[in-house]
Amino acid sequence: MTSRVLDGGLATHLETLGADLSDELWSARLLLEDPGLIRQVHSDYFAAGAEVATTASYQASLEGFTRRGLSVGEAEALIRKAVSLAVEARDTHGSGLVAASVGPYGAYLANGAEYTGDYDLDEDGLVAWHRPRWEILATSGADLLAVETVPSVVELRAVARLLQESPGTRAWVAVSCRDDGHLNDGTPIDEAAKLFADLPQVVAFGVNCTAPRFVPGLLERLSGKPAVAYPNSGERWDAAARRWEGLADPVEYGEAAAAWGAGYVGGCCRTTPEHIRQVRAHLPG
Template identity: 80%
Template sequence: METLVLDGGLATHLETLGADLGDELWSARLLLEDPALIRRVHADYFAAGAEVATTASYQASLPGFMRRGLSVAEAERLIRLSVELARQARDEHGSGLVAASVGPYGAYLADGSEYTGAYDLDEDGLLAWHRPRWEILAGAGADLLAVETIPSYPEARALARLLADSPGVRAWVSFSCRDDEHINDGTPLAEAAKLFDGLPQVVAVGVNCTAPRFVPGLVARLHAKPAVAYPNSGETWNATLRRWVGLADPVEYGQAAATWGAELVGGCCRTTPEHIRQIRLHLT
């Protein structure tokens, strides 16, 4: 399989372009306030060499928008809009795929639990929470779903059940991991990945929102499906200073990406169009 280049951090590039994302809706707020800027971000990533646009629906959910005072119909429209914006940028570019982002329950909570998997819902509760947005995104015209940043084994089980009930929906599934062996709640990645082995519509399984140094070991634990890998930039968040520290050089990132052994490769938090450009250069 030829390597497919994904995009990078949508929120990161939005902030570079001047967006203020200091909000529990994060990048999804721009679906309401400045959708044209989201479309520009998708276009910039395509121009940098990405072959996939991942939609701004990671933190978009019906209860999240309704908590902001929107009606159910308005919230549904914004979730569908996330796909339409990516499709517009793809069509203007002339090629590419659109992956509708299905973020974890923890992204809605906006309390950092996507980095721990410490949830207040069990598997059945997670299934019920995910289903409405899942059905909207599955019918919105994306090429596939990006089921991403999953930190929890019960959440992975719930999402595997949704996929089993959606045989016509293609998806990749990626976990957020705390080291080179375990997802964030401590479950071995290999065990969590097995949940998706028997689902033919799952095109890849892997990791994202994870330190780059852990990616080679994590990818080596994946065997049944093509691997997807789009880690963070390598910087770390200093909670005392309330800022990112360290420097992630795009050239070094691109060089590292060529060694990960994944068939789908891109970037997550703190990566930019330049990181994607360097991935493209080092994979050709």
């Protein structure tokens, strides 16, 4: 099967280029302060062999920006800017797709809830929270949405409802998982995938922001739609010490990625252009 190569960690490469992301807006802050650096990251990933640029809208939200004193109109413009920066890099490169990142509610909370699904909103509340940004990104000029790092079945149900409201919007859906069979909230991944089985605009379902050692077992439990897989590098986050531990070799990552058999494959946290270069090198063709 031919795989489409995604990019790697946006924030990771921004930090490599000198960006300070110690802020609740994370990489989205640079949409305001240094958009050119975001465009450079997209360009670097295309040069490394990526065929898809994932936008810097993961942590961008109307609430997050207006809390900083921006108007709603200014916040909407910044979210659209995340897409235009990726489009500019793609057009300069000459080929590729732009996937507008739709981060989970937990990313807005900035308290680690995207790794637990421990939310203060129910399904209806999550639909209402996601809808404004969803509508902006769905009409932003991106080729598709990247709904990613979803930790719970409740949030997945909200996403499914939004997709049903917008049947012309293409998307992939990726969940964050605690082991080789379950989302972070404990839902079996095969049960979660059933929510999207009958939605034709969902081009792939799979996993991201998860330890790569869990990917083979997770993908074995999926059937039907093509899989998407872009886990973390293999390093482990020590929440108490607030640092990454361990090492992940890009060559080993590329070898592992080639064996996953996913239709869309790339990297998430702590992966770099070199990881994507190695993914490209190890994939057939």
